[in-house]
Amino acid sequence: MSVKYAEEYRDPEISRKLAEQIRRISRRNVRLMEVCGTHTVSIFRSGIRSLLPDTVSLLSGPGCPVCVTAQQEIDAFISLSRIENVIVATFGDLLRVPGTASSLERERAEGRDIRMVYSAFDALDIAKKHPDREVVFLGVGFETTAPTIAASVLSARDMNLENYSVFSAHKQVPPALFALMETAGVQVQGFILPGHVSVIIGTKAYISFFEKHRIPCVIAGFESGDILRALFMLISRIESDKPQLENGYPRAVTFDGNEKAIKIMYEVFEPADAVWRGLGIIAESGLEIREAFARFDSKRKFGIRACESDVQPEGCACGQILTGIKTPPECSLYKKICTPMNPVGPCMVSTEGTCAAYYRYYE
Amino acid sequence: MKTDKILLDHGSGGRMSHQLLIDTILPLFDNPILSRLNDGATVDIQGKRLAFSTDTFTVDPIFFPGGNIGDLAVNGTVNDLAMCAATPLYLSVGLLIEEGFPTEDLEKILKSMKAAADKAGVQIVTGDTKVVPKGAADKIFINTSGIGLIPFPLDIGSDKAQVGDKIIVSGTIGDHGIAVLTQREGMDFDSSVKSDTVALNHIVKKILLRTRDIRVFRDPTRGGLGTALNEIAEKSGIGIRIYEDKIPVKGEVAGICELLGFDPLYIANEGKLLVFVKASCAEMVLEGIKTDVFGKDACIIGEVVSDHPGKVLMETRIGGTRIVDMLTGEQLPRIC
Numbered sequence: 001m002s003v004k005y006a007e008e009y010r011d012p013e014i015s016r017k018l019a020e021q022i023r024r025i026s027r028r029n030v031r032l033m034e035v036c037g038t039h040t041v042s043i044f045r046s047g048i049r050s051l052l053p054d055t056v057s058l059l060s061g062p063g064c065p066v067c068v069t070a071q072q073e074i075d076a077f078i079s080l081s082r083i084e085n086v087i088v089a090t091f092g093d094l095l096r097v098p099g100t101a102s103s104l105e106r107e108r109a110e111g112r113d114i115r116m117v118y119s120a121f122d123a124l125d126i127a128k129k130h131p132d133r134e135v136v137f138l139g140v141g142f143e144t145t146a147p148t149i150a151a152s153v154l155s156a157r158d159m160n161l162e163n164y165s166v167f168s169a170h171k172q173v174p175p176a177l178f179a180l181m182e183t184a185g186v187q188v189q190g191f192i193l194p195g196h197v198s199v200i201i202g203t204k205a206y207i208s209f210f211e212k213h214r215i216p217c218v219i220a221g222f223e224s225g226d227i228l229r230a231l232f233m234l235i236s237r238i239e240s241d242k243p244q245l246e247n248g249y250p251r252a253v254t255f256d257g258n259e260k261a262i263k264i265m266y267e268v269f270e271p272a273d274a275v276w277r278g279l280g281i282i283a284e285s286g287l288e289i290r291e292a293f294a295r296f297d298s299k300r301k302f303g304i305r306a307c308e309s310d311v312q313p314e315g316c317a318c319g320q321i322l323t324g325i326k327t328p329p330e331c332s333l334y335k336k337i338c339t340p341m342n343p344v345g346p347c348m349v350s351t352e353g354t355c356a357a358y359y360r361y362y363e
Numbered sequence: 364m365k366t367d368k369i370l371l372d373h374g375s376g377g378r379m380s381h382q383l384l385i386d387t388i389l390p391l392f393d394n395p396i397l398s399r400l401n402d403g404a405t406v407d408i409q410g411k412r413l414a415f416s417t418d419t420f421t422v423d424p425i426f427f428p429g430g431n432i433g434d435l436a437v438n439g440t441v442n443d444l445a446m447c448a449a450t451p452l453y454l455s456v457g458l459l460i461e462e463g464f465p466t467e468d469l470e471k472i473l474k475s476m477k478a479a480a481d482k483a484g485v486q487i488v489t490g491d492t493k494v495v496p497k498g499a500a501d502k503i504f505i506n507t508s509g510i511g512l513i514p515f516p517l518d519i520g521s522d523k524a525q526v527g528d529k530i531i532v533s534g535t536i537g538d539h540g541i542a543v544l545t546q547r548e549g550m551d552f553d554s555s556v557k558s559d560t561v562a563l564n565h566i567v568k569k570i571l572l573r574t575r576d577i578r579v580f581r582d583p584t585r586g587g588l589g590t591a592l593n594e595i596a597e598k599s600g601i602g603i604r605i606y607e608d609k610i611p612v613k614g615e616v617a618g619i620c621e622l623l624g625f626d627p628l629y630i631a632n633e634g635k636l637l638v639f640v641k642a643s644c645a646e647m648v649l650e651g652i653k654t655d656v657f658g659k660d661a662c663i664i665g666e667v668v669s670d671h672p673g674k675v676l677m678e679t680r681i682g683g684t685r686i687v688d689m690l691t692g693e694q695l696p697r698i699c
């Protein structure tokens with residue numbers, strides 16, 4: 001992968017002007033939600049909040065993959081790591097997430113074989129290198145990560161690898177948007193839709209949501225300029241009462257998305273009901289491994305029960321934070337008991353978590 | 364908070380490391396020299412002022428673009444001494460090697476240690492080698508300790524920053540951390556970022572020839588610039604204001620950070636100097652740093668202020684303001 005730096009979208013002058021325009025046109029009090037955790041962090045890091053008028057409140061949504069993973073699933077990850085002969089391969093972000101009684105990081109310190117990887121294919125390599133061990137990859141993420149993980153399952157099948165399996169805790173964004181709008185207490189007048197997810201699923205994936213709720217939605221990139229432009233678009237739509245679904249990230253997102261990736265994803269996974277932290281069970285919002293790939297499904301292989309309920313650590317308001325009903329300072333544990341060093345809920349752990357972002361950047 | 368097991372984060376150089384030091388180490392060994400918690404200790408022996416420091420190195424992978432664990436280990440201790448405004452003189456080297464380690468790699472590492480020592484103008488005068496059974500250590504760990512002479516008394520340290528001081532950084536930040544990270548197994552970047560590992564004693568010397576009105580020298584290694592600034596703000600009881608557009612970051616480093624969701628402010632450096640200097644001397648010091656090949660990109664990145672004591676605030680490039688906190692836990696790549 002070669003890395004280009006998107007300097008032009010970071011042009012401070014453009015951002016300053018956009019912020020100025022927002023201050024000029026904003027009259028109504030609006031609550032806008034950035035669905036994706038990467039946006040949350042980018043907003044804090046670039047200091048966008050300090051440039052917005054008082055009329056605009058930004059809320060973070062259920063778009064941090066680690067944060068929406070249910071407690072029961074975290075517990076299942078941990079119990080998997082305790083099985084003799086199992087190597088658990090995971091994205092680093094999950095390591096510190098507290099389950100009911102432990103975390104993967106703690107289990108690793110206890111001597112379990114838990115390895116941090118950057119992609120499912122690293123996990124596949126581990127499986128190849130250790131034919132006598134069972135390698136379980138913890139598949140957490142949205143439509144962005146699911147296709148790569150699906151591809152790893154296809155490779156495992158092609159190589160006839162018997163000791164590789166995936167614990168799919170994947171989730172899809174559009175069903176969560178529907179659920180969010182139906183959750184009591186949620187008040188949002190516009191959405192900044194995720195950039196990376198939309199690269200895969202395309203603008204079209206949000207049409208039915210938009211048609212049902214007629215709420216302004218803009219897909220945005222991650223530079224400060226991208227986000228401010230999306231905010232400007234949303235606020236103009238709200239001020240003029242002309243809701244629209246718009247693509248504010250056309251340099252990366254198309255109408256149809258990445259059809260190849262979508263195809264691979266649905267070849268291996270099928271939509272299934274899933275439990276989201278904070279939102280509960282959402283129909284058809286998860287991605288489970290299809291019957292045809294059953295031997296690569298950790299849940300079937302190790303007889304893990306489907307996650308059924310959304311229990312949360314006592315006192316932790318992650319559920320309300322993921323729906324924008326509360327902000328972290330409104331959680332009684334925030335900064336007092338719950339800190340990144342001693343996190344109570346996942347929102348304080350993940351790089352993308354709202355509580356962690358507030359802890360680091362909010363005064 | 365004390366945990367019953369040591370976690371990897373306790374070695375990250377951020378808040379957890381700090382906590383371990385405060386909770387577990389300091390209470391046992393507390394003495395006025397140690398408790399200053401500077402990069403190296405300063406001791407007076409029969410009229411001479413010496414700086415004394417030690418550091419242990421583990422890095423994965425051990426060879427990376429721009430260096431290897433060997434020059435890293437030499438430069439690291441040289442720099443700790445230089446941060447006490449000392450002229451580094453002698454180093455010791457302890458090697459802990461895993462059984463089966465290729466002799467050829469060891470030779471490569473030793474050669475670069477020698478080269479680094481020569482460049483820094485120090486001698487390796489004592490050492491020790493231990494070999495442990497396969498699996499009892501990961502390839503090779505190196506400890507270096509060093510002593511240096513402090514030529515004239517200077518009142519510097521992380522607790523000496525004063526309101527009005529200017530803050531200078533000697534070049535682009537985050538190079539080392541990103542160079543190492545992109546070499547890790549599974550990281551699929553073809554980047555040209557090289558580690559910045561280098562001895563800083565020559566730059567320090569150039570500065571001290573120009574002025575003695577220095578308050579703090581720091582090399583922001585693990586935990587990065589953000590963590591170093593926080594420690595200084597806390598210990599000196601002052602506020603720090605920095606400007607994002609003044610902080611030098613290579614385009615490629617910024618790009619990789621963005622992809623992984625990292626903040627360059629918390630990425631390790633191994634050859635960057637952070638200086639707090641009396642405002643009236645700042646330009647002079649900046650010029651001095653710039654005369655060095657390793658200081659070409661030096662910049663004044665901010666100043667010490669009286670409001671928000673103990674905190675670091677950054678004016679962002681788009682004109683907003685945000686807090687820069689200490690690193691809590693290793694930065695981990697985000698999912699997606």
Ligand code: SF4
Pocket residue numbers: 315316317318319321328331332333334335338339343344345346347348349355
């Ligand atoms: S501050 Fe901690 S306890 Fe409160 S909602 Fe956030 S993660 Fe949960």
